[in-house]
Amino acid sequence: MRRTRPRPRRSLLPALLLGLLLSCAAAAEPAPVLGIGYLAWRPPPARPVASTLLDPPPEDEGVQGARLGLADNETTGRFTGQRFALEERIVRGPEEALEALRGLAAAGIRLVVADLPAPLLLRAAGLPEAEGVTLLNTGAPDDALRNEACRRNLLHILPSRAMLADALAQYLAVKRWRNLVLAVGPEEGDRLYAEAMRRAARKFGLRLVADRAWTYDPGAQRTDTGHLSIAAEAARFTQGTPAHDVLVVADEAGQGGGGWGGGWGDGLAYRTTEPRPIAGTHGLTPTLWSRVHEQWGATQLQRRFRARAGRWMTPRDHAGWLALRAIGEGATRARSTDPAAVLEAMRGPEFGLAGFKGTRLTFRDWDGQLRQPVLLAEPRALVSVSPQPGFQHQFSELDTLGTDRPETRCRLP
């Protein structure tokens, strides 16, 4: 980035704001405040020792993005006479999360941004009290939620694992790097990521020449001569693999520095038997957002976020921002802060969200997934953006990523 210094936000004089409201909002009748819930489950870190001291996951990850989205909505609301409120509920346990959702529903909130793992998200969406509440999923990339386990009251802001895997696979196909070795971590997320990668490989004509489980323990970085044991593990793992072009890593927990455990994926590059690039959760990574992204005006959003949060925007933050902006845009288009009207506008054919990806983002009507391009980034540079040119589709090229209408297993009543 050429310039990243955060700027102090110019404080707008409240009096000026009031004057503005009075002078220009004459057209807009005072509408009720649109209450939006923000529900996140932040479990205590699973492992006491993170695999690296770099980039510990911020305590306020996700909610900072939602707060910025709220601020952006409020700026627009100054002119439309619409007001928004964010009710934050950040909890430590699953039962607490369900209780918080019941509370939000009882308070009349109908739109809740949910940063929850898939099983908990499903329980939340299935609560009798949550009937009539729509959850905007910013925490679970699981494909099942977009397929057999889909629900009417879920909208998915995060790209699914299938979308991420397809985005990477398209790029590898374009590069003709067709032979892959897959390294799969022990966690459930790793298994699902690998499954998405296998399916994407079939879809785009790539070949998995080896598909191996990573079974070694992480966390040797801080022991003396730990680098030797890491290098030995990587060498043992990659020895005797058939000829391949890319090593694809599935270590979700280790993504972005491994603060939640995992992190073995960082120990492969430059230590493999054959000199091959790393992709997947490490190396060249398909992602919703990256601090390297500056295209299509993204610099503006990066600066706004940094000025407010004092740190970089993570994918989870970006999902929070997108969720709030989707609601804000729905309210603008519906000219209403009634949650039902807002939701109808969001799901409607005219809806289009500007999300700094160079194209309008819309919701798929068959599974509630936000249709979006996927960035391919390495830690310090944007490498590409999928869909790749040439992957055509009769309806939208964005539907070459993830589960398309003809193959969805989602059956909504």
Add this chain to the structure above:
Amino acid sequence: MPPALTRAAMTALLLLGAAARAETVLVSNEKDNTITALDGETLRVIRTVPVGERPRGIVLSKDRRHLFVCAGDSDRVEVLDLETWRVVRHLPSGPDPELAALHPDGRRLFVANEDDNMVTVVDVERAVVLREIPVGVEPEGMGISPDGRHVVNTSETTNMAHVIEVESGEIVANILVGARPRAVVWEADGRRFWVSSEIGGTLTLIEREGWRVAGQVGFAVPGVPAEAIQPVGMALSRDGARLFVALGPANRVAVVDTRTRQVERTLLVGQRVWNLALSTDGTRLYTTNGVSNDLSVVDVAAMRVTRSVPVGQAPWGVVVRP
């Protein structure tokens, strides 16, 4: 004729032609941090002038002696002297100026500050900020009514056209338009203006009377995905009967009948077409193509693209200096 003579004759002809047209095409190159000046007749590059970082919006001064250059990453508007080809002054502009419009009085420059949700009004003679007007998120396009009474600003994330009364600095109307509005173009009689929406893929026509939306225009180009149709820069034909619209990554310029609001045709130009400018006599349209790094030239009467002229890296803004 011996070759040397031929060349001399050709040069003389070219010089005559240049004298007849005597206009300069000025292009801002976002990536090079330069302004390219081309001879309006030969379309040869006369010179390339270094300016501040990330120059995008460019505006000619009223006396045509200077070019105001929004150098976004340098956080200032630079004043380029078009005779000495030097940056002679900086104007305070607020952070990250992207686009600007000059009031007909030639003194007040209205600058969109993408970073802090403000429109800054700058006195270009005294180089002072006269006023800051809070608008929506990521202000972008600027259009001043021909009578100078109103300035319209678009905000990209708020998706509105804000109508600001010039004298009071008050916002008198906020009009919802398609997603990520970019450019504003007023019709010559000052009764209507057009707003392009990049992500919405539409144009909105707004009447001054009551600040009402009078209509919308959508686009469809065979073989081009709908998402790639992203209207940005606009220019009216001399008679005002047609509006030219740059469609961004669709690599097309659309020609819209301003009366019927029908899209008459689309013209294939260079890649990622950003902005448009008409030659002084109205016979040619210049387009900046951000990805193919060239300027396309459209013969307006024939409605044909006749030339492509290489300029700097990532050309963005274009103005014609008579």
